[in-house]
Amino acid sequence: MRALGLANVRQERFPLQVWERGREDAMVLSPAPQRIAVTALGWSPATPVGGIEAEVALVDSLEALKAAPANAYKGKIVLVTQATPRTHDGSGYGATGPIRRFGALEAKKRGAVAFLLRSLGTHHHRFAHAGSQDRATITQGIPAAAVSPPDVELLQRLAKRGPLRMTLTLTPKPVRDGFSQNVIGEITGSEKPEEIVLVGAHIDSWDLGTGAIDDGAGTAIVLGAAKLIKALPSPPKRTIRFVLFGAEEQGITGGRSYAEKHKADNHLVVTEADFGQGPVYGLNTRFADPEHPTAQALMRVLAPLGVVRGSNAADGGPDVSPMVEAGVPAIDLAMEGTDYFDLHHTADDTFDKIERGRINQSVAAYVAALWTFLSWAAISV
Numbered sequence: 506m507r508a509l510g511l512a513n514v515r516q517e518r519f520p521l522q523v524w525e526r527g528r529e530d531a532m533v534l535s536p537a538p539q540r541i542a543v544t545a546l547g548w549s550p551a552t553p554v555g556g557i558e559a560e561v562a563l564v565d566s567l568e569a570l571k572a573a574p575a576n577a578y579k580g581k582i583v584l585v586t587q588a589t590p591r592t593h594d595g596s597g598y599g600a601t602g603p604i605r606r607f608g609a610l611e612a613k614k615r616g617a618v619a620f621l622l623r624s625l626g627t628h629h630h631r632f633a634h635a636g637s638q639d640r641a642t643i644t645q646g647i648p649a650a651a652v653s654p655p656d657v658e659l660l661q662r663l664a665k666r667g668p669l670r671m672t673l674t675l676t677p678k679p680v681r682d683g684f685s686q687n688v689i690g691e692i693t694g695s696e697k698p699e700e701i702v703l704v705g706a707h708i709d710s711w712d713l714g715t716g717a718i719d720d721g722a723g724t725a726i727v728l729g730a731a732k733l734i735k736a737l738p739s740p741p742k743r744t745i746r747f748v749l750f751g752a753e754e755q756g757i758t759g760g761r762s763y764a765e766k767h768k769a770d771n772h773l774v775v776t777e778a779d780f781g782q783g784p785v786y787g788l789n790t791r792f793a794d795p796e797h798p799t800a801q802a803l804m805r806v807l808a809p810l811g812v813v814r815g816s817n818a819a820d821g822g823p824d825v826s827p828m829v830e831a832g833v834p835a836i837d838l839a840m841e842g843t844d845y846f847d848l849h850h851t852a853d854d855t856f857d858k859i860e861r862g863r864i865n866q867s868v869a870a871y872v873a874a875l876w877t878f879l880s881w882a883a884i885s886v
């Protein structure tokens with residue numbers, strides 16, 4: 506940000522709770538021995554020394570798990586086998602997300618000693634898909650892990666041949682206190698500096714890969730937009746604030762901290778780039794008046810990039826969602842995500858997946874949309 510010439514570059518520190526992965530090992534014992542690929546879910550406690558050996562109960566869905574009576578899975582490892590559908594807008598992941606967040610809590614209520622789920626990804630490689638659980642699992646969880654999709658299908662076949670027994674060993678460290686930070690920079694408005702247009706991305710990622718897609722791509726789009734807006738011959742009328750949030754993956758910790766600290770700031774509109782590299786195909790707004798002239802002005806600059814008008818139910822993105830819930834207007838530049846969950850939160854989220862042409866189109870769309878807010882007279886959406 507300093508190299509780009511942004512103003513007021515700073516870090517804003519916030520407290521968080523630290524969960525750190527350890528060793529993870531899973532082995533089918535019967536009906537046929539086979540090592541399977543697993544990864545512990547965020548906040549999972551460790552298994553007892555020596556690991557857990559138990560029978561595995563296959564369950565079709567979170568709903569089926571919740572419908573089971575108390576003690577239905579006493580002493581067993583529960584595995585929810587539901588697959589995440591491939592969709593271009595992330596709605597498939599939205600539908601299966603609760604399995605990861607609440608599955609361990611529901612399995613524990615029914616006597617289970619550990620919880621497994623089919624990885625919440627659309628990939629077919631033997632990588633498991635990491636992710637966070639509900640915060641209640643910090644104190645009330647049981648050992649919990651994701652299984653790679655081909656291994657879940659293997660377990661479903663093996664289960665037809667006889668009772669399925671396996672061992673599971675997870676050794677994450679106990680949760681401890683720590684801190685992280687949001688990184689902020691601005692281009693100060695020339696006429697109305699107190700009016701802020703905020704664009705964010707997040708700089709944390711899951712540990713299995715390098716976070717190139719989630720959310721290095723979004724960070725690149727935001728900083729690419731900063732570079733182009735800074736290079737324009739005249740400064741924007743309003744202030745644009747670029748925020749690289751910390752600790753999104755553990756439950757929007759940086760986003761909540763920012764929203765609390767900056768609730769008195771005059772945020773005109775907020776948005777985030779956190780759905781891979783694009784291209785951008787749709788504009789969603791959350792305006793009091795979806796037919797506001799600003800929405801029409803946005804479509805005039807976005808349509809030539811292939812962008813179509815979407816809904817007026819924008820959420821802005823995960824890190825800005827606390828501000829949107831508090832009533833701040835938002836836009837989403839919806840990005841093509843058919844392949845996003847092939848990579849997201851897995852060891853395959855690495856820089857070689859980045860495609861310059863997709864990033865370039867996304868940067869163009871963000872600059873066009875942001876400049877509309879920064880330069881235009883009729884605002885207050």
Ligand SMILES: [Zn+2]
Binds near residue numbers: 707720753
């Ligand atoms: Zn993300």
